[in-house]
């Protein structure tokens with residue numbers, strides 16, 4: 001298709017111009033690996049009649065995930081939410097757990113389902129992650145753990161949180177749903193805390209249709225997790241506790257393994273797109289594209305744009321609406337943050353309903369842009385040009 005050229009604001013779709021793209025560009029459009037390899041693996045599972053319950057594909061997937069994560073153990077699960085439920089139970093969490101509100105609702109809901117009070121902690125606005133100084137102020141005799149979230153694959157303040165957890169004898173676990181293939185100071189991100197959880201949902205960097213995993217270096221915790229994700233059955237077939245069914249199927253293992261094979265290609269494409277967004281938007285006022293900090297490596301699965309409305313002349317919501325008119329579908333991870341949705345918004349507990357000014361500020365300014373194998377470099381360039389034009393046209397919008 002010949003490239004559409006927008007000469008001025010009148011050509012923008014918000015002013016009645018033709019949308020830049022004929023069909024929608026999405027954030028999180030699945031990175032689909034070689035279909036033939038997926039189908040061959042699934043055919044093998046069908047032939048052998050090993051469809052689930054720790055078949056060879058899931059075993060192989062677990063080993064490969066542990067290798068990338070840098071941990072001794074990996075237990076693959078049906079999704080990350082179930083993985084978090086299992087890990088919370090295996091660590092014996094109760095009472096209160098300190099957690100960011102700036103996360104996907106699943107993180108908080110897992111605590112609520114376990115009868116635990118999520119104590120929402122504000123974030124460091126530079127990283128979007130738990131502020132350890134604030135977390136320290138929230139520790140009470142009822143606190144049993146800290147649940148950090150490596151938002152957009154950027155690691156939490158792992159050293160400070162480890163110190164805090166150690167001082168108070170708290171469990172420290174991480175929701176690393178965004179962070180597979182990321183790391184910090186030469187260590188895979190799964191190695192921080194007592195245990196961590198990845199998501200292999202279809203929209204993630206590596207996907208298993210639906211899937212998740214719990215990784216840990218703690219042998220006893222790994223045994224407990226393995227039992228609890230299988231109704232509580234341990235390796236001797238004794239039920240050791242109230243487990244659930246969070247197993248990964250062989251079909252998901254087939255997809256997960258094939259997706260892992262494509263990981264380095266997807267990472268390279270993501271990195272190229274991220275570089276292009278950073279370079280092409282560098283001089284657009286009020287628009288900042290997030291980049292990993294020093295000593296971090298990232299899958300670049302998320303391209304995060306921060307909009308400073310005063311400088312850009314338009315706020316995040318108006319920019320998102322104008323991009324939508326051009327068929328660019330952005331996302332707002334995470335807006336609204338957890339404390340602004342039910343049941344937390346109406347919770348009687350003062351810890352759940354604390355003011356979280358930095359969380360609200362960041363949630364109101366960020367958006368994610370299309371990346372991954374679902375968009376081309378040329379399309380990324382056109383999205384950048386649109387953003388530049390929209391900021392220039394801001395006084396008219």
Ligand SMILES: Cc1ncc(COP(=O)(O)O)c(C=O)c1O
Pocket residue numbers: 079080081082103104106107149175177178198199200201211212
């Ligand atoms: C931070 C975070 N935690 C947990 C989840 C839940 O993952 P899953 O869909 O695999 O259950 C998500 C989903 O995107 C997430 O973003």
